Amino acid sequence: MFTTTKAKQRMRRWRAAALVLVAATLAGPAAAQSWGGSAASETSMMALYDKAKAAGEQQIVIYGPFSVTFKPLWDTFSKRFPGITVVGTPISGSAMIAKVDAEVRSGQRTVDIIMSGITDIVSAADLGRTELYAPPNAHEALLPEYIDGKGRFVANYAGLVGFLYNTDKIAEKDLPKTLKDLLDPRFKGMVVDDPFSGMLTSIAWTQYLSAGKIDAAWIKAIKPNLTVVPTTAPYFANVTTGAISSLPFNSFNRYVNLKKSGAKVGFVTTPGMSAPSLNGMTIIKSPPHARAAELMMAWFITPEAQNALSAQGSYPLARGATVPSDWPVFKDISAAVPAMLPDAFQKARAELEKVGREAFR
Amino acid sequence: MHAGVPVLLVLLALLFVWPVVSLLVGMFRGGSPGEPTGWTLQIVAGVFGDPDTWLAVEGSMIYAVAGTAFGVLLGAFFAFLVARTTVPLTTWVTPVMLLVFAAPHVMYALAWGLLTDPIGGLLNRPAQWIAGPGAAPFNAYSWTGLVTIHVLKLAAFCYLMLLPAFQAMNRAFEEASLISGAGRLQTFFRIDLPLLTPALFGVVILSVVLSLGAFDLPQILGGLAGINVISTRIFKALNFSMPPDYAAASSLSLIMMVCLVVLLAVQWRLFGRDRFVTVTGKGYREDRWDLGRWSGVCSAAIVVYALFALVLPGVQLVSTSLQPTAGVNVYTLQNYRTILVDPLVSKAFGITALLALLGGLFAVLLAAVVAYVGRYAPRWLEIVLDSVGLVPIVMPGVVLAVALLWAYLSIPGLSALYGTFWLALVGIVVFLTPAASRIVRGGIAQLARELEEAARVSGASHARVFADVVMRLLARTLLAGWLVTAVIGAGTLDLPLLLLPPTMPNVSVLAYSYISSGQPSEACALFMVLIAAIFAVGMAAAVALRLMRGARSTAPGGGLANGTVGRSIPVQ
Numbered sequence: 001m002f003t004t005t006k007a008k009q010r011m012r013r014w015r016a017a018a019l020v021l022v023a024a025t026l027a028g029p030a031a032a033q034s035w036g037g038s039a040a041s042e043t044s045m046m047a048l049y050d051k052a053k054a055a056g057e058q059q060i061v062i063y064g065p066f067s068v069t070f071k072p073l074w075d076t077f078s079k080r081f082p083g084i085t086v087v088g089t090p091i092s093g094s095a096m097i098a099k100v101d102a103e104v105r106s107g108q109r110t111v112d113i114i115m116s117g118i119t120d121i122v123s124a125a126d127l128g129r130t131e132l133y134a135p136p137n138a139h140e141a142l143l144p145e146y147i148d149g150k151g152r153f154v155a156n157y158a159g160l161v162g163f164l165y166n167t168d169k170i171a172e173k174d175l176p177k178t179l180k181d182l183l184d185p186r187f188k189g190m191v192v193d194d195p196f197s198g199m200l201t202s203i204a205w206t207q208y209l210s211a212g213k214i215d216a217a218w219i220k221a222i223k224p225n226l227t228v229v230p231t232t233a234p235y236f237a238n239v240t241t242g243a244i245s246s247l248p249f250n251s252f253n254r255y256v257n258l259k260k261s262g263a264k265v266g267f268v269t270t271p272g273m274s275a276p277s278l279n280g281m282t283i284i285k286s287p288p289h290a291r292a293a294e295l296m297m298a299w300f301i302t303p304e305a306q307n308a309l310s311a312q313g314s315y316p317l318a319r320g321a322t323v324p325s326d327w328p329v330f331k332d333i334s335a336a337v338p339a340m341l342p343d344a345f346q347k348a349r350a351e352l353e354k355v356g357r358e359a360f361r
Numbered sequence: 362m363h364a365g366v367p368v369l370l371v372l373l374a375l376l377f378v379w380p381v382v383s384l385l386v387g388m389f390r391g392g393s394p395g396e397p398t399g400w401t402l403q404i405v406a407g408v409f410g411d412p413d414t415w416l417a418v419e420g421s422m423i424y425a426v427a428g429t430a431f432g433v434l435l436g437a438f439f440a441f442l443v444a445r446t447t448v449p450l451t452t453w454v455t456p457v458m459l460l461v462f463a464a465p466h467v468m469y470a471l472a473w474g475l476l477t478d479p480i481g482g483l484l485n486r487p488a489q490w491i492a493g494p495g496a497a498p499f500n501a502y503s504w505t506g507l508v509t510i511h512v513l514k515l516a517a518f519c520y521l522m523l524l525p526a527f528q529a530m531n532r533a534f535e536e537a538s539l540i541s542g543a544g545r546l547q548t549f550f551r552i553d554l555p556l557l558t559p560a561l562f563g564v565v566i567l568s569v570v571l572s573l574g575a576f577d578l579p580q581i582l583g584g585l586a587g588i589n590v591i592s593t594r595i596f597k598a599l600n601f602s603m604p605p606d607y608a609a610a611s612s613l614s615l616i617m618m619v620c621l622v623v624l625l626a627v628q629w630r631l632f633g634r635d636r637f638v639t640v641t642g643k644g645y646r647e648d649r650w651d652l653g654r655w656s657g658v659c660s661a662a663i664v665v666y667a668l669f670a671l672v673l674p675g676v677q678l679v680s681t682s683l684q685p686t687a688g689v690n691v692y693t694l695q696n697y698r699t700i701l702v703d704p705l706v707s708k709a710f711g712i713t714a715l716l717a718l719l720g721g722l723f724a725v726l727l728a729a730v731v732a733y734v735g736r737y738a739p740r741w742l743e744i745v746l747d748s749v750g751l752v753p754i755v756m757p758g759v760v761l762a763v764a765l766l767w768a769y770l771s772i773p774g775l776s777a778l779y780g781t782f783w784l785a786l787v788g789i790v791v792f793l794t795p796a797a798s799r800i801v802r803g804g805i806a807q808l809a810r811e812l813e814e815a816a817r818v819s820g821a822s823h824a825r826v827f828a829d830v831v832m833r834l835l836a837r838t839l840l841a842g843w844l845v846t847a848v849i850g851a852g853t854l855d856l857p858l859l860l861l862p863p864t865m866p867n868v869s870v871l872a873y874s875y876i877s878s879g880q881p882s883e884a885c886a887l888f889m890v891l892i893a894a895i896f897a898v899g900m901a902a903a904v905a906l907r908l909m910r911g912a913r914s915t916a917p918g919g920g921l922a923n924g925t926v927g928r929s930i931p932v933q
Contacts, residue, residue: 061863068878087705089863090877094605098763099859106770106779110862191585197601229584230593230600233877234471237681238585240688242480254879261686 035080035304037318041137045298049081052291059085060292063099064115065092066253066279066314073308077299084292092116093198100129100284112293114282118155119198121282122342125152131283135298141318142301145341146278155280155341156301158315160252160267160333161204162274167264169245177270179213182248183221190248191227191235195219196357199231201249202349207275209355210348211337216359223360239265252328256313269328271336278339279314366734366742373731373749376791380768381752384760385618388611404608414594418616421590424508424579425572425620431512432568436519437527437561439666444527445553446650448659453667455524456899459844461517461670463895464678465852465869466577468888470501471881472674473510474582475681475688477501483677502585511578513670518571519564521845522800525838526560529807545650560803562631566624567799570754573617591616595760610760621751629744682885696886705866706887710894712782713851713867720789721797721847725839727790728797732805733827750798753791758855765791766859785860792856793846800845804838805831851895 036042067088074086089111091099096116103109114121114130124130132151139147146155163176176182182190193199208214229235236254238244240263252274255267268274281300283293299305306316310323315330323330340348388405390398408414439458443451464472476484479497488496500506530553538548554561576592583590591613598609652659683692700706731750735743753761765788769775778784812834816826832839854869861870868891875884 059864063863065877068874068880087864088874089866090874091858094599094602095858098605098766102766102770102779102859106776108777108780110780110864194597194601197597227585227587230580230596231584233879234467234474234581235585236879237471237475237687237881238478240686241475241478241482243478257879258686261684262689262691263686 036299036302037137037141037320041140041298041302044136045295045302048291048295048298049084052081052289052295053083055291057289057292058083059087060113060289060296061111062086062088062113062115062296063091063096063111064088064113064120065090065117066312067115069253069257069312070115072311073300073305076304076308077296080299080304081295084295086296092120096120097123097127097129100124101127104129104285109284109286109288111284112287112289113296114284116279117203118153118278118280118342119345121153121280124284125150125282129285131285131287133283133294133297135294135301137298137301141306143317143319146280146317148280153280153282154297154301155278156317157279157306157309158317158330158339159277159279159313160274160315160328161200161249161277162252162328163246163248163268164239164250164255164258165246165266165268166239166242166244167266169242170266172266175266175268176248176273178272179208179218182225183218185225187246187248188225189227189244190225190246191229191232191238191244192247192249193232194228194230195360196353197230200251202352203277204249204275205356206345206348206352207337207340209352210340210344213272213337216355219356219359239263251313253313267328271328271332274328274333275337276315276330276334276339278317278341366738369730369734370745373746375772376787377749377752377794380761380764380791381756383768384607384611384756384764385615388608388615390608404606405612408609408612413589414613417589417591417594417613420579420583420588421573421592421616423504424511424575424588424590425569427508428511428515428572429565429568431508432515433519433523433561433564435512435516435666436521436564437523437557439516439520439663440523440527441549441553442659442663444524445530446652446656446659448652448656448663450660450663454520454663456896456903457663457667457671458517458520459848459899460675460892460896461514462521462845463848463852463892464514464674465854465872465888466514466575467581467876468678468885469510469514469674470578470581471681471687471885472677473501473506476673476677477506478688481690483673501582504586504588507578507582507586507588510582511572511575513666514578515568515572516666517670518845519568521841522564522567522796522803523557523560525800525841526557526803526807528837529804530556556807558631559628559806562624562628563799563803566621566628566751567754567796569624570617570621573620574754574756574758576758599760605763607760607763614756614760617754617756621754625748625751629747678885679889681882682889684882687881687885696883697890699883700887700890703871705864705871709866709868709871710891712861712865713869713891715782716786716789716853716857716867717847717850719786720793720850721843721845723786723790724793724797724846725801725842728794728801728842729805729832729835729839730827731798732801733831736805736810737823747798747802751795754795758792758853761792762788762855762859765856779860780862782861782865785857788856788860789850789853792853793850796849797842797846800838800842801835804835804842808834848895851891 034042036045068090071088074088078085096114097120100111100114103111114124121130130152134147134151134154138154142154142156148154165175174186176184176187181187192201195201195205205214205219232247232250235244235247236258239247240258242264252267255265258265281297283290283297287293301318303318303321306318306321309316309321310327315323389400389402439454442448443454476482477497477499479485479500482497482499484499485497488498501510534552534556535548538552539545543551574592575590576596579588579590580593580596583593595610595613598606598613680692681687682696683694685691685693685695728750731746735746738746756764769784769787770779775784775787778787808831813826813830816830821829851867852869853867854873857867857870858873861867866874868887872884872887875881875887
């Protein structure tokens with residue numbers, strides 16, 4: 001398998017980070033943990049709330065792929081801070097950047113917060129569209145790795161990309177145990193988004209490659225088994241009916257929500273078969289509801305918000321937050337395929353382009 | 362030349378030409394529109410040197426030509442039945458077409474994907490009862506499936522565009538043909554069809570260009586079949602790179618522009634002025650044909666079309682809207698409860714109605730003014746005016762949305778409107794005008810100038826002639842145009858997504874939110890409510906029109922039935 005020294009170093013670094021995170025996670029919620037994590041944290045948030053109210057801020061507008069999925073969280077936020085509602089628009093990538101750009105250039109700003117993959121956030125930051133801000137409770141709630149050193153964002157929840165399948169079509173005994181198993185002709189017809197699009201398959205392959213789990217030969221060998229589509233979003237119904245047996249590089253979040261709806265779907269939890277992805281928040285430059293946006297950034301990493309994330313299919317990143325016991329253990333997943341922050345990810349993505357594009361042609 | 366013409370030209374240039382030109386210029390510059398970057402030919406060369414581009418062109422051509430050929434034929438067939446025959450069930454055709462047309466492509470694709478699902482699809486189940494579990498004769502994820510579904514949807518568009526032209530046909534020409542010894546079929550092909558060519562060709566142009574730009578059906582149904590078209594290449598250019606590759610997207614749009622220019626050139630070469638007049642002041646009649654024993658066959662065709670184009674996908678969508686997630690056969694009203702308690706939903710319906718009705722109205726009025734000015738302008742100006750109104754159609758929705766966004770942001774005054782309803786309305790008018798202009802142009806081409814000249818001789822001003830003669834004779838065409846464009850406006854996603862603020866979505870934007878958040882069943886529920894609303898409004902309008910007609914028929918001298926244009930300007 002393709003492995004570089006840098007990749008090994010990164011792996012070791014992230015394994016260590018993941019162990020700390022999981023140790024914290026396994027410790028469980030503190031017995032007397034309050035909604036805000038600590039009295040100091042709650043005091044600072046109530047001060048932000050008072051400022052937001054005094055400024056007449058009654059709304060927070062969030063752009064990001066899960067900004068509508070997370071509506072139950074926004075309802076909790078509005079209960080905690082009456083008078084401030086949250087409106088989500090689930091756009092991401094280039095559409096989001098175009099919209100944010102237009103708002104900044106016209107001076108007619110609507111959005112307050114971008115909540116998306118770290119690469120989206122860094123793209124917006126690189127264009128000068130975001131504020132430098134870290135919430136006052138960031139160091140208390142998060143590992144230092146999740147607070148951007150330049151102040152551009154905080155990583156505050158995570159996801160998994162992995163093998164989503166129909167349980168009627170693939171029996172448990174026939175499930176792939178390793179990425180190499182996916183090369184078997186019996187998995188022919190797996191549906192994936194373009195591996196070089198920046199979407200889920202790109203995210204997974206970038207990290208697999210960086211972790212030494214795949215190489216050019218694997219990329220070349222898997223191609224006959226794949227049906228490549230522009231995006232897999234329209235095909236979840238086909239997996240539910242069984243017309244499509246599997247989406248091998250898809251989101252755990254979708255799996256959780258499909259399962260909740262009664263769909264006969266499963267998700268392979270074997271370490272090495274899934275890749276973690278980090279997501280975060282940033283505040284747009286000169287937002288219309290600046291104090292309320294800061295309040296949201298702070299609240300999202302409190303136990304109240306982080307413990308509610310699993311109901312929406314996402315992993316919390318704050319210390320002490322918990323997930324259901326039957327979920328894949330984030331520590332094990334991260335130990336096999338480490339999560340990556342933007343700089344490392346960009347380099348690894350370039351490596352995928354170099355190694356993979358020709359092999360996949 | 363009238364003093365208002367230069368003002369009109371400036372307005373058209375500002376609204377229609379400038380956004381598209383700036384984006385086309387962007388083909389030779391990297392970066393986002395409006396950003397100061399250097400000139401380059403690399404992007405265009407890269408796009409057109411890529412063999413995948415030509416594969417996509419081939420796919421798009423097959424899709425557009427096959428779809429247009431069958432779609433126009435089917436639409437014209439039904440328009441003929443409704444406008445010119447006494448075939449039973451024709452009163453149901455317009456509501457059916459309206460609903461088929463109003464169904465968003467993404468929902469239509471979702472419905473057909475599930476209908477032809479090889480495991481439990483409604484259409485494949487009978488075959489499985491007979492031939493066993495493996496039988497799946499229907500497959501939407503194939504060339505045949507994709508084109509068939511496209512034709513079903515496009516036929517509704519063609520029908521709505523062509524109906525006014527068929528209704529405006531003068532029966533006197535047919536009578537002359539029949540009296541001269543020609544048969545009915547011969548009369549249809551030698552009299553009716555040639556007279557309808559401007560309208561038919563206008564619909565062909567729109568259908569080809571719309572098919573080339575079609576995205577949802579090729580992406581969803583064609584994606585699994587490995588079918589590549591230009592629009593999916595554009596999607597990749599805009600979504601697979603950060604920042605989006607606008608230059609590549611514009612370069613790909615150039616293919617559509619070339620097609621449009623060629624088709625327009627053919628249109629202008631073949632169809633001159635005043636050769637297709639059917640509405641004259643002399644004995645204008647619109648009697649209908651009795652098709653005799655063929656009536657039953659035609660009624661059966663209506664039933665079959667309604668079944669496949671509306672009833673089956675409709676049943677599938679209703680079924681999906683009642684499922685917790687698409688494909689899970691458990692039924693609940695939870696999706697409807699969820700959307701009805703969302704405070705944004707009622708707001709979205711209001712925004713959708715306003716945007717659709719005002720956008721459609723302004724687009725049709727603008728198209729009528731442009732067509733009327735062109736009618737009396739020098740030939741070159743007529744061609745310019747006609748072409749300008751079509752310019753936005755060469756850009757697929759999302760590219761046009763970005764072009765408009767960037768162009769308007771740089772206009773002082775308009776940029777202050779960003780994030781308000783009004784800028785979205787301006788964008789929607791621009792977006793709808795190409796369709797409106799084809800409908801209106803087809804109608805105006807059928808009007809004899811003698812009617813306007815009579816009014817002019819009687820001392821009426823241009824404005825008076827326009828308002829009292831042209832607009833009234835075109836009333837049906839304009840109403841049909843308004844209806845069609847309003848329905849397009851109600852389902853538009855790309856422009857509102859970029860131009861409306863998130864706190865003020867229309868129904869499409871809200872449904873998109875549900876779909877992209879993995880909640881297609883809730884999106885189905887939302888669209889079922891929208892379809893029900895459109896149906897209710899359509900029925901109310903039909904009842905109101907019927908009542909008005911009833912009242913008018915009892916009033917002496919009113920109406921257009923005999924070619925009169927009102928009591929004030931006698932033309933017979």
